[in-house]
Amino acid sequence: MLQKQKKLKIMLTGGGTIGSVSPLLAISQKIKEKNSEVKFLFLGTYKGRVEKELVKNYKIPFQPIFSGKLRRYLSFKNFIDLIFIFLGFVQSFFIILKFRPNVIVSAGSFVSVPVIWAGWILKIPSLIHQQDAVPGLANKLMAPFATKITVVFEKSLKDFPKDKTILTGNPTREDIFAGDKKRAREIFKLEKDLPVILFIGGGTGALALNKLIIEALLELTKFCQIIHLTGKNKNLLVDLKNFGGNYHAYDFLTKEMPDAYAAADLVVCRAGMGTLTEISLMGQPAIIIPIPNSHQEKNAEIFSQKNAAILLNQRELTPEILIQEIKNLLNNQEKLKILSENINKVMKSGAMEKIIEEINKICGKK
Known part of the structure; x- marks a missing residue:
C-alpha cells in the first residue's frame, strides 16, 4: 500500500460525464484512508457543475481547463475543438509544472487527453x-503516452498494448454501500409498503429517457414510488399534484445516492459503466436502456448475456412496454432474486486494490 514516509502528489483528470469521475474519486478515497498526507488535484471541465460538486464533497481541489471533443466523422466542430484542446494542453503543461505530481490518473474523457500529453512531455508517468x-x-489517443492501462473486461485486453495493460475490474466509491432504507424513507418521503423504482436518467441522452418516464408516470405511480434523477438542466414540466406524492425528481444526488440505492426495489438506468458497476456490486435488479448507437449497447449486452439485467431497446420502447416490464418484475420476486444474484457476479472484485497497487508501482514504492 501507499506508504506514509514520503508525501505523494496525484493528479486526477476526467469530466464531461460522471462516469469518468466516479472511479477516480473512489481511488482517491481509498488512498486517503491509507495515507492522509497524499495531495490530490483534479483537472476537469469548465462546464462540469456536477463533477465539481462531487469532487468538492471529497475535499479535493478542483481546477477547470479548456477541453474539446474529437469526432470520428468530418465536422467543422473538430477544427474549433482543436483550439480548445490546444488551450487545455497549455493550461495542463503549466499546472503540472506547478503541482509536480508523481502520477496522473485518468478514467477516460476528452478533458484528460491534453493532460496526459502534457504529462508525457514533462516525463510524468500516467495510468x-x-x-x-x-x-x-x-483513451485511444492517450494510450501511447500512458505508463499503465487498466481495463474492466477481459475482452478489452486486446484493445491496448499487451505489455502495459492489465485486467482489474472497475473501482467504485465505498460510501455507495452505506445507504439505509429507513433513512431513505425520511429523505425522499417514501411510503413503507409501496415498491420504489430508481430511475437514473444520466447526463448525455437523459432527455429521451426522461420523456419516456414522464409519459409513463401516471400509470407507474398507481403501483410504485419513483425517485427520478433527471440529469442537470433537464427541466421537466411535471405537475406533481397528479401523482399523489409518489414521484420525486432530482437533477442529481451526491451524498444521498447511497440511500436512493438502498430504497430501490428496482433500478432503471442507462448503461454507463459507473452506474452498472455500482448496481452490480450491490446486487441491484435492473432494467437497462442503453443510448442507441453508442458504446453503451456493448456494455449492456454483457449484462444481458449473463441474465443479469433486463435489456430494453430504446428504438422499440414505448411507455406501455416500460410500464409492463416494471409491473412484471415487481410481481415476480423469484425473477428479481435471480437478477440480483446474477448481476452481483458480473463485475470483477478487488479492482480498487489492484489499481492502487499499479499506482504504487508507478510511484516507485515496492
Missing part, C-alpha cells in the same frame, strides 16, 4: 483506466 467494453477515442 489510464478503460471502463467501457468498447475503447473510447479519448
Whole structure:
C-alpha cells in the first residue's frame, strides 16, 4: 500500500460525464484512508457543475481547463475543438509544472487527453483506466503516452498494448454501500409498503429517457414510488399534484445516492459503466436502456448475456412496454432474486486494490 514516509502528489483528470469521475474519486478515497498526507488535484471541465460538486464533497481541489471533443466523422466542430484542446494542453503543461505530481490518473474523457500529453512531455508517468467494453477515442489517443492501462473486461485486453495493460475490474466509491432504507424513507418521503423504482436518467441522452418516464408516470405511480434523477438542466414540466406524492425528481444526488440505492426495489438506468458497476456490486435488479448507437449497447449486452439485467431497446420502447416490464418484475420476486444474484457476479472484485497497487508501482514504492 501507499506508504506514509514520503508525501505523494496525484493528479486526477476526467469530466464531461460522471462516469469518468466516479472511479477516480473512489481511488482517491481509498488512498486517503491509507495515507492522509497524499495531495490530490483534479483537472476537469469548465462546464462540469456536477463533477465539481462531487469532487468538492471529497475535499479535493478542483481546477477547470479548456477541453474539446474529437469526432470520428468530418465536422467543422473538430477544427474549433482543436483550439480548445490546444488551450487545455497549455493550461495542463503549466499546472503540472506547478503541482509536480508523481502520477496522473485518468478514467477516460476528452478533458484528460491534453493532460496526459502534457504529462508525457514533462516525463510524468500516467495510468489510464478503460471502463467501457468498447475503447473510447479519448483513451485511444492517450494510450501511447500512458505508463499503465487498466481495463474492466477481459475482452478489452486486446484493445491496448499487451505489455502495459492489465485486467482489474472497475473501482467504485465505498460510501455507495452505506445507504439505509429507513433513512431513505425520511429523505425522499417514501411510503413503507409501496415498491420504489430508481430511475437514473444520466447526463448525455437523459432527455429521451426522461420523456419516456414522464409519459409513463401516471400509470407507474398507481403501483410504485419513483425517485427520478433527471440529469442537470433537464427541466421537466411535471405537475406533481397528479401523482399523489409518489414521484420525486432530482437533477442529481451526491451524498444521498447511497440511500436512493438502498430504497430501490428496482433500478432503471442507462448503461454507463459507473452506474452498472455500482448496481452490480450491490446486487441491484435492473432494467437497462442503453443510448442507441453508442458504446453503451456493448456494455449492456454483457449484462444481458449473463441474465443479469433486463435489456430494453430504446428504438422499440414505448411507455406501455416500460410500464409492463416494471409491473412484471415487481410481481415476480423469484425473477428479481435471480437478477440480483446474477448481476452481483458480473463485475470483477478487488479492482480498487489492484489499481492502487499499479499506482504504487508507478510511484516507485515496492
